[in-house]
Amino acid sequence: MNFQELGLGPEIVQSVSDAGYTEATPIQEKAIPYVLMGRDVLGVAQTGTGKTASFTLPMIDILSTGRAKARMPRSLILEPTRELAHQVSESFDKYGKYSKLSMALLIGGESFKDQQAALERGVDVLIATPGRLLDLFERGHILLADTKLLVIDEADRMLDMGFMPDVERIVSLLPKIRQTLFFSATMAPEIRRLADAFLMNPKEVSVAPPASTAATVSQSIVRSQREPKAKRAVLRDLLRREEDEMQSALIFCNRKRDVGVVHKSLLRHGFDVAALHGDMAQPARMATLAGFKQGDVKVLVCSDVAARGLDIPQVSHVFNFDVPVNSEDYVHRIGRTGRAGRSGKAFTIATKEDSKLLASLYRLIGREVEELRMDVAVDGAVDGGAVEEAAPAPTEKRRARGSRKPKQDQVCDDAKPAANDAAAAEEKTARRRGKAKAADRADPTPANGNMPDSPFGDHTPAFMLRPVPMAANA
Ligand code: ADP
Ligand code: MG
Numbered sequence: 001m002n003f004q005e006l007g008l009g010p011e012i013v014q015s016v017s018d019a020g021y022t023e024a025t026p027i028q029e030k031a032i033p034y035v036l037m038g039r040d041v042l043g044v045a046q047t048g049t050g051k052t053a054s055f056t057l058p059m060i061d062i063l064s065t066g067r068a069k070a071r072m073p074r075s076l077i078l079e080p081t082r083e084l085a086h087q088v089s090e091s092f093d094k095y096g097k098y099s100k101l102s103m104a105l106l107i108g109g110e111s112f113k114d115q116q117a118a119l120e121r122g123v124d125v126l127i128a129t130p131g132r133l134l135d136l137f138e139r140g141h142i143l144l145a146d147t148k149l150l151v152i153d154e155a156d157r158m159l160d161m162g163f164m165p166d167v168e169r170i171v172s173l174l175p176k177i178r179q180t181l182f183f184s185a186t187m188a189p190e191i192r193r194l195a196d197a198f199l200m201n202p203k204e205v206s207v208a209p210p211a212s213t214a215a216t217v218s219q220s221i222v223r224s225q226r227e228p229k230a231k232r233a234v235l236r237d238l239l240r241r242e243e244d245e246m247q248s249a250l251i252f253c254n255r256k257r258d259v260g261v262v263h264k265s266l267l268r269h270g271f272d273v274a275a276l277h278g279d280m281a282q283p284a285r286m287a288t289l290a291g292f293k294q295g296d297v298k299v300l301v302c303s304d305v306a307a308r309g310l311d312i313p314q315v316s317h318v319f320n321f322d323v324p325v326n327s328e329d330y331v332h333r334i335g336r337t338g339r340a341g342r343s344g345k346a347f348t349i350a351t352k353e354d355s356k357l358l359a360s361l362y363r364l365i366g367r368e369v370e371e372l373r374m375d376v377a378v379d380g381a382v383d384g385g386a387v388e389e390a391a392p393a394p395t396e397k398r399r400a401r402g403s404r405k406p407k408q409d410q411v412c413d414d415a416k417p418a419a420n421d422a423a424a425a426e427e428k429t430a431r432r433r434g435k436a437k438a439a440d441r442a443d444p445t446p447a448n449g450n451m452p453d454s455p456f457g458d459h460t461p462a463f464m465l466r467p468v469p470m471a472a473n474a
């Protein structure tokens with residue numbers, strides 16, 4: 001359906017078509033008419049399905065009549081992160097260019113003064129993160145008594161990040177008679193409870209079943225030993241393996257600390273990579289994100305918090321350095337790729353210790369994710385030449401592997417006997433691609449990576465064939 005048919009005014013239809021959109025996405029098609037009617041809306045649709053425009057477009061229409069008074073914003077949009085707030089403001093700039101709505105952005109990490117000044121002038125649209133809004137409210141710079149339109153966006157993220165008490169407080173400061181729009185990618189029972197509390201007789205519109213992953217994303221699990229070093233080696237293998245197909249990639253780590261470690265390690269290994277984490281100052285975050293969006297840097301290492309809902313359309317790959325502790329984060333993470341019908345690839349590095357997390361993940365998405373045998377990647381798929389040039393002699397390899405059945409943690413077990421060769425192949429490939437940096441070459445390949453020739457001949461006791469803890473060359 002096109003945007004005109006949804007009942008939007010001609011100026012908005014024009015700006016949407018300037019933005020290059022011809023058809024509304026399903027959530028836009030379902031939500032916009034109800035928002036225009038003044039109904040409360042509960043919208044559930046996967047990440048990347050265009051939820052932002054499903055509230056910004058009708059809001060521009062609704063707010064086009066009337067005037068804002070000083071310190072009394074007419075509408076309020078709550079976002080969990082500064083980046084998301086920023087993106088929503090960009091969306092207003094883009095779609096509202098033919099209307100004269102005033103807007104203010106209240107986010108942490110930016111000057112209070114400018115934000116105060118904007119509020120003093122009066123704003124039609126206030127976009128804020130909950131903490132900063134309450135801060136300014138308590139200082140008396142905002143009155144919410146005239147805010148008759150409220151949007152709670154990315155509600156599931158708000159909940160995960162512990163912002164719901166703030167949101168509840170803010171809602172209590174708003175007039176009881178208002179229009180409330182509530183958007184979420186997933187619909188956990190707690191979200192449902194909050195929706196019931198905030199919304200009045202809402203029209204519920206949902207597009208995909210809750211917590212489903214896009215069909216356009218191919219997903220794989222890659223096994224690794226638990227040591228971070230081993231995981232980093234697996235990650236590098238994956239990055240090299242996917243290099244040719246990769247336009248840009250996000251690497252998610254569960255812990256903030258690991259974002260820094262993985263980032264530095266990849267830099268040392270000659271990868272084109274930047275990092276985004278919650279501790280960065282706002283200008284640095286914006287600059288990093290802008291660089292990534294423009295394609296100046298191809299790979300971004302980040303935490304869930306830093307990457308929440310970011311609109312980065314060109315991401316072709318998502319790598320999970322860790323299995324997310326909260327399964328719904330998985331849906332969000334891989335929702336960064338395969339957006340708007342494009343195809344994408346998602347890889348998740350998992351260790352034996354992750355079996356519980358994987359089980360809960362599979363329950364959530366309603367299926368298992370296939371395992372990718374990375375030994376194949378290291379031996380052959382890096383590129384065709386590597387096999388003949390660098391693979392170990394077949395006999396040696398067979399002996400090293402023995403007749404052990406492939407196991408869950410096959411990746412590293414297998415990689416071990418062939419570690420030197422694999423490393424050589426890796427380095428060779430990297431050098432050929434002009435990517436090997438000094439650090440890469442200086443990286444000592446572990447001496448214990450190879451199984452020594454057995455003095456027992458064909459009668460090697462079984463325990464000797466068992467893997468020893470891997471020393472990955474990270
Ligand atoms: P969500 O909030 O559901 O995760 P966004 O609102 O951030 O998704 O939109 C995801 C992407 O889809 C953005 O790049 C946006 O510009 C694009 N998009 C939104 N609406 C349309 C449309 N009607 N046609 C094409 N692309 C769209
Ligand atoms: Mg969104």
